[in-house]
Amino acid sequence: MxxxxxxxxxxxxxxxxxxxxxxxxxxxxxxxxxxxxxxxxxxxxxxxxxxxxxxxxxxxxxxxxxxxxxxxxxxxxxxxxxxxxxxxxxxxxxxLIEGCYLVRDDSPLDDNAQVDMPGIEVVVGKGSAYDLHLTRELKHATIVRSATSPTVVDTFMASGANVAAGVKQQLEFDATRFPGLRLLPGRFMQIRxxxxxxxxxxxxxxxxxxxxxxxxxxxxxxxxxxxxxxxxxxxxxx
Missing domain, CATH: 3.40.190.10 (Periplasmic binding protein-like II)
Structure with a gap:
């Protein structure tokens, strides 16, 4: 020592x-x-x-x-x-990992830049890096906070929100649990x-x-x- x-x-x-x-x-x-x-x-x-x-x-x-x-x-x-x-x-x-958005298949959203619009609700994990980032960056969309990152998609599905935000790999896994979901192309942030x-x-x-x-x-x-x-x-x- x-x-x-x-x-x-x-x-x-x-x-x-x-x-x-x-x-x-x-x-x-x-x-x-x-x-x-x-x-x-x-x-x-x-x-x-x-x-x-x-x-x-x-x-x-x-x-x-x-x-x-x-x-x-x-x-x-x-x-x-x-x-x-x-x-x-x-x-x-x-x-380095990626922060991405998840939406329903029938969502009109097909680009990350479309998320920050009035009337859009984005579910994030409370206190996560992407919660802090999106709290600063989103000017028009409303943030809905789930208790933890692993429960984001469950909250997204139960609440009827428009978008789930999270770590790409977690969202990809959650998309296998619920039918009819897709990731938006690219990322909204790089998580360091x-x-x-x-x-x-x-x-x-x-x-x-x-x-x-x-x-x-x-x-x-x-x-x-x-x-x-x-x-x-x-x-x-x-």
Whole structure:
């Protein structure tokens, strides 16, 4: 353990905030344990620091961010966003994924630019990166918030809203559960997934985390984790 290690673990163990609401990064397996790319990265970081790891698992991005911001966890895995950056110091992204729109087959919408219109209701996962992004960007459409990202399409179907917004892979999976749905072409945003630590932990902690992410990308760890967990459609960030 290096002299700088305690900046990450005021409780004696390294506490990682894991969001299982984004299946690209983590999910619960058959026994209820969190698994995925972010869990692998958390274990590798704890091993590098020589610390025991505690996983604090949450069902939504908003809860995961709040846990780190409020001191319930020491670091986490989040999409980079200006609002979150007020509380968290982000590394460079390690994975890039796409935010897309889903509509019914009979919807008149066929282009992302058509979504921001009066009378259009867009369902998002509360506190997600695309919720924060669309809250800033949409000027005319109305945002409807589902409790978590995995429940967006269920809320979309039950509410009669016009559009569901989310991570492309989650929407593609949900489209197999409900007939008569289609993705609009392209994406409305690129979601840059990074690791983050509270600003209160200081610049040394942020730099240590940044260096870890850069090594994980350059050494092939992130690419291998994506392959190991069968993740398609996500790319390792440069």
């Amino acid at each position: 290096s002299p700088s290690t305690p900046i990450f673990c005021p409780t004696g163990a390294l506490r990682a905030s894991i969001n299982v609401g984004n299946p690209i990064l983590a999910c619960l397996n058959e026994t209820g344990d969190a698994v995925g790319v972010s869990v692998d990265l958390a274990n590798a970081f704890a091993a590098e620091l020589g610390l025991p790891l505690e996983l604090h698992v949450f069902k939504s991005a908003g809860e995961s961010v709040a846990a780190v911001s409020n001191g319930e966890a020491d670091f986490g895995f989040f999409a980079i966003d200006p609002l979150r950056a007020e509380q968290l110091a982000f590394t460079e992204p390690y994975v 997934q990074a690791m983050g630590v509270p600003h209160a932990y200081g610049k040394e902690a942020a730099e240590r985390l940044r260096q870890f992410v850069e090594r994980a990308k350059a050494g092939g760890f992130v690419a291998e984790a994506l392959e190991r967990h069968g993740i398609v459609g996500a790319t390792v960030a440069d």
